[in-house]
Amino acid sequence: MKRFALLPIVALVVSAAAWTGCGGGSAGHTPDASLSGTFKIALTNSRQLDMVFMIDNSGMAPKVDKMNAQFPKMIAALRDPSDGTLPDLRIAFIDSDLGSGGGLLGYCGPSGSNGNSIYGDLGKFQMPNRQTCGVTSPDALYLETRGNTALNFIGDINTVFACLSGGFGTSGCGYEHQLQAFEFALVAGGIGNEAQHAMIRPNALLALVFITDEDDCSAAPNDGMFDVNPGLLGESASLRCATRAHQCNGVNLTIAPPGYPTTTAFTAPLTACAARTDSCPIGSDTSVPTGCSPLKDTKDLANEIKGIKADPDNQIVVAGIFGWPLSDADMATATYKIAPVPNPNPADTEHPTVFDLWPACYEPNHLPKTNTDFDGSAWGWAAMPGLRLSAFVDEFGPNGLKFSICETDFTNTMGQIGAKLAKQVSPRCLPANFAENKSCTAHTLLPNPEGGFIVQADAVPSCEASPSTASCYTLVPDAAPCATGEYLVQTANAPALPSGSMLEFTCR
Secondary structure: OOEEOOOOEEEOEEOOOHHHOOOOOOOOOOOOHHHOEEEEEEOOOOOEEEEEEEEOOOOOHHHHHHHHHHHHHHHHHHOOOOOOOOOEEEEEEEEOOOOOOOOOHHHHOOEOOOOOEOOOOOOOOOOOOHHHHOEOOOOOOOEEEEOOEEOOEOOOHHHHHHHHHOOOOOOOOOOOOHHHHHHHHHOOOOOOOHHHHOOOOOOOEEEEEEEOOOOOOOOOOOOHHHOOOHHHOOEOOOOHHHHOOEEEOOEEOOOOOOOOOOOOOEEEEHHHEEEOOOEOOOOOOOOOOOOOEOOOOHHHHHHHHHOOOOOHHHHEEEEEEEOOOOOHHHHHHOEEEEEEEEOOOOOOOOOOEEEEEOOOEEOHHHOOOOOOOOOHHHHOOEEOOOHHHHHHHHOOHHHEEEEEOOOOOOHHHHHHHHHHHHHHHOOOEEOHHHHOOOOEEEEEEEEOOOOOEEEEEEEOOEHHHOOOOOOEEEEEEOOOOOOOOOEEEEEEOOOOEEOOOEEEEEEO
16 A cells, blocks of 8 residues: 655644534533534545536537536646646536437437437547647547646647537437436446546546536436327427426326426426435336336435445535526525427427427526517527536535526636535635634544454544644645635645545534
């Protein structure tokens, strides 16, 4: 096992979950019992960040452009404030196209970079127009830097990123498998993606970022729910991804209204609706209405991603830019709505209108003329409610971030993502309530080759209470790069420790 020696004073890495795990109070303050618990600090501050961007490639160009325009805000937030260096970065790209197994050929037929496959792109890392964009390695799977030095591309990283992400096009499968694309890219075996799994470094922070304007439809690409069904001509092709996978007021939406096939308009408060979690058993006939959801449970998908890391609570951040109300006030009044829209297929004269799921948000600069009438121009800047996407992000607790794709500008979105990631790979700044808590004890955790950690029996004391030669930790108030009122965590006299070692605090 590789060993290394820490410098005499080393800033420690603390997860965002860490400081919520321990309530505090100095003399005269009562600790908040709801904040008691444990949290871990990584003793190896490697400043490594592996990022995978999932880009919906089914008609998303203007929205991807908004992300690209503000990507520099994320990069700026990642720079070390003391010297301007970036973490050691790896950035990969995937899209949402996993095909439909040959079902509905006219809507979602063979396509993509995977040999015109009926299973789309299968989560493969892609670099569209790589040479034009400045990628210098013909077999590179991802962009890579070592600090501020580009290893496999030339030019400004912001420009190269925008060139690559802007090259995904708009003709991908309309049954977006956003979440399963991550699974195929990083977890699944036997589909030719094993080489790209090596992108994920054991001690690096893993960040998954997705941008999409429709909800996830992650059923098996050859699932029966994608079969051609003449009884569904009265609804949009992708509406089944909502009625089969959502519930409102606890009721399965395949029950009328709206029903499956959809025959009746339906509305409910968006706050009363959620992703279903009752996935169908393998082998179920999902071409017909079912009492279970044909889509894969978002918790299972999240757990597969968490299995990549030894300490997923501290090593994974998920950020989603998707169909979600712009504010809490908008959420309180938002409506989940299924209603008729003009049929996009003018050749189908028997069905001049079809039922479809309506947007959860509109971009403020492109609002519909009325709240009740279909407005095709406004829909181009709107997004459908991402209930499954929201549930997936929630599985990552404080390391899951949600942003509305309907924001006029992504300055705040990209800046917040960058700030969150910077706090994960840079020295930790602790709030006063943790730093002033006198009921915490700290122990070193050594990585167990068989998985998990081995807890060292001797507690690590604060430097105030230990001999000058003993290993200890110190909390420094108002130290750069921390904000006023926060504390920087440092260690002194730390011994050589295996890579991946942690410091765990337990607070009462």
